[in-house]
Amino acid sequence: MSFSPLIRQLIDALRILPGVGQKTAQRMALQMLERDRSGALRLAHALNEAMERVGHCKRCRTLCEEELCPQCADPNRDDSLLCVVQAPMDVFAVDQTGFRGRYFVLKGHLSPLDGLGPEAIGVPELLARIAEGAFSEVILATNPTVEGEATAHYIAQLLIPKGLSVSRIAHGVPLGGELDLVDGGTLAHAFNGRKAITL
């Protein structure tokens, strides 16, 4: 049995979505066709609009359709703090913590084996952004992976000689869960980074 050509085309197209396999795509396609055609047309319109008009903020390089993203355009943020992240999604994650400084979005992490050096991920643009700003502290919030650590380390080496205060987000045990489920590397970081309790 086969679906009709247009339905098959829709199922195939839905599979570009992350985490969507054949079966999920089938369910999505048929459910939209049966129950929510106007919603699906709205989705098609939103996709077209976003793909054609969303570019990158010219200051922090996150995704947005204006010249400046909402974070860069906001006059009420702390201009002395710069948070460097790997991807636009991370801006959202960090902002939810209540951080109200500025951002800079790298294009991923350094990966020499894949030919991704400092230029490819936007380090020169980061240096230019820092040169034109008046930051007192740069917080490196790349991912806590080997590549993310290496990227943070590389950038720190460039910034510290300029007299900037450079920090890295803390490693330790995440909130919730149980200690025996935490991996050894994380637990070692949590011990090394322990803090005195003051009453």
Add this chain to the structure above:
Amino acid sequence: MSFSPLIRQLIDALRILPGVGQKTAQRMALQMLERDRSGALRLAHALNEAMERVGHCKRCRTLCEEELCPQCADPNRDDSLLCVVQAPMDVFAVDQTGFRGRYFVLKGHLSPLDGLGPEAIGVPELLARIAEGAFSEVILATNPTVEGEATAHYIAQLLIPKGLSVSRIAHGVPLGGELDLVDGGTLAHAFNGRKAITL
């Protein structure tokens, strides 16, 4: 923090997909914007095409853009068998078992409390389809839920007096898994429907 308006619009639109919540929609939107804009534009095109052109097969009422769906148009199927299902997705599921008869798709199940009587789910059209065909057996493959059973029972009551052979798909333990995880009702059906083993 907020995403820019077009990204927010895309995230909201993605949430019409079944099983997609806020976080998944964010990931989908940003991943498409960063990595696969041409795929996203193809998806928008496929959505538009499908929503505007896919209708229902005039014979079996499944979803398709032609007058007849691939199953109804196929001349090599058994015209003496009719399988009645609740939804277009079920046609696909049954066809994967190797069934090669004809189909009829109801619009869901009877639900008197919601005002869904025989007319609303397409029973008159089913009777007309049976009258114009030459079926020797009608297989009722509605869902194994209370409503699906009631719908099958109702249809059987209409068809048996017409001299048709009417059957219901078997209830029993599904393949794989363990017996103690199977619910009591299913196990009772499996015992009642037990079959003699012949060597």
